Amino acid sequence: xxxxxxxxxxxxxxxxxxxxxxxxxxxxxxxxxxxxxxxxxxxxxxxxxxxxxxxxxxxxxxxxxxxxxxxxxxxxxxxxxxxxxxxxxxxxxxxxxxxxxxxxxxxxxxxxxxxxxxxxxxxxxxxxxxxxxxxxxxxxxxxxxxxxxxxx
Ligand SMILES: [Zn+2]
Numbered sequence: 001x002x003x004x005x006x007x008x009x010x011x012x013x014x015x016x017x018x019x020x021x022x023x024x025x026x027x028x029x030x031x032x033x034x035x036x037x038x039x040x041x042x043x044x045x046x047x048x049x050x051x052x053x054x055x056x057x058x059x060x061x062x063x064x065x066x067x068x069x070x071x072x073x074x075x076x077x078x079x080x081x082x083x084x085x086x087x088x089x090x091x092x093x094x095x096x097x098x099x100x101x102x103x104x105x106x107x108x109x110x111x112x113x114x115x116x117x118x119x120x121x122x123x124x125x126x127x128x129x130x131x132x133x134x135x136x137x138x139x140x141x142x143x144x145x146x147x148x149x150x151x152x
Contacts (some may be wrong), residue, residue, distance in 0.1 A: 001035055001037075001039045001138070001139050001142070002006050002033050002039075002042070002059050002144065003056070003059040003060055003063050003092050003095060004059055004063040004066070004139075005034065005058075005139045005142050005143045005146070006031055006034065006061045006063075006089075006091040006092050006095065007064070007066075007067060007088040007091055008036060008063070008066060008067070008142075008143050008150065009027070009030055009031075009061035009087075009091050009142060009146045009147035010023075010030075010031075010084075010086075010088040010089070010090060010091025011066075011067045011070065011084045011087055011088045011091075011146065011150050012028065012087070012145075012146040012149035012150045013026045013027050013087040013091070014027075014080075014083035014084040014085070014086055014087025014088065014134075014148075015076070015080060015083065015084050015087075015148055015149070015150055016149060017083065017087075018079070020083070020086055021087050023083055023087045023089045023090070024086065026087075026088075027087045027089075027090035027091040027093075028090055028091075028094065029094075030091065031090075031094045032094065032115075032116070032152075033093050033095075034048065034138075034142055035116070035119050035120055036119050036120065036121055037121070037138045037142075038068065038121060038122065038128050038129075038135060038137075039129070039132065039135060039136070039138050039139055040129060040130055040131045040132055040134075040135030040136050040139075041129050041130075042055045042059075042131050044125060044130070044131075045103060045125055047102075048111065049103050049143050053109045056099075062090075063088065063092070066147070067084060067085070067088050069136055070084070070150055070151065071084065074151070080134035084150075094112070094116055096114075097113070097116070097124075098113055098116050098137045101113040125140055148150075
């Protein structure tokens with residue numbers, strides 16, 4: 001799923017749990033569970049760091065904009081803000097690991113990379129993983145649930 005969806009889920013986890021270890025573990029586990037649902041990706045066979053970095057940057061920008069809007073608008077306690085940022089970060093971390101292995105060859109991350117690939121229901125570059133509105137349905141649903149849990 002896109003980073004925005006993961007970051008929102010992590011922010012919702014952070015807001016609703018106080019213990020940092022629970023937040024970290026939940027955020028990581030829920031990342032993999034969410035990725036097991038059908039979802040489109042903006043990466044394809046032609047993706048390189050050079051032609052894809054701006055999509056990742058835009059995705060990250062939206063993630064931080066919504067979480068930042070929440071923090072500015074709702075002004076949570078510092079401890080709650082920390083939990084929200086912690087959850088967002090650890091919710092996105094598995095995808096950072098994937099990029100580090102896939103494009104920069106960090107060999108130590110191979111097992112995590114293979115697990116991350118295995119958890120996806122559909123094979124890479126299959127029609128169910130292309131960047132279409134149909135394939136974004138689960139991203140939209142999960143993001144809306146996360147926003148509800150975050151804001152209310
Ligand atoms: Zn992922």
